[in-house]
Amino acid sequence: MQKKCPGSLSILRPKLEIRICPKCGSEVEIFSDEMKVECENCGFVIYNDIQLCVQWCPYARECIGDETYERIRREIDEAEKKKGGNR
Numbered sequence: 001m002q003k004k005c006p007g008s009l010s011i012l013r014p015k016l017e018i019r020i021c022p023k024c025g026s027e028v029e030i031f032s033d034e035m036k037v038e039c040e041n042c043g044f045v046i047y048n049d050i051q052l053c054v055q056w057c058p059y060a061r062e063c064i065g066d067e068t069y070e071r072i073r074r075e076i077d078e079a080e081k082k083k084g085g086n087r
Contacts, residue, residue, distance in 0.1 A: 005053065005059075005063060011053070011068060012068075014031040014033040014034075015031065016031055016032075017030050017032065019046055021042060023042050023044040024039060024041050024042040026039055026041040028040070028046055030046060033068075034075075035047065035048055035072070035075040035078075035079055036075070054069060054076065055076060
């Protein structure tokens with residue numbers, strides 16, 4: 001039986017964090033497995049500063065499951081495309 005890596009816990013059991021929107025000062029909820037969230041008050045996009053195992057671990061798909069892996073991978077790819085377009 002394969003053990004789960006400690007880094008996968010933030011994905012498999014996401015924790016809720018409250019951030020303050022830098023634009024309007026509203027409280028914004030973001031989970032530990034989310035790459036970004038939009039402020040419901042003003043629409044400002046707040047990014048989660050996370051280094052996910054999906055970005056570097058060859059066993060990530062096995063560890064967290066296909067559906068979660070694909071969702072996070074899409075979000076990472078989208079964020080990287082936006083970074084590249086802002087140069």
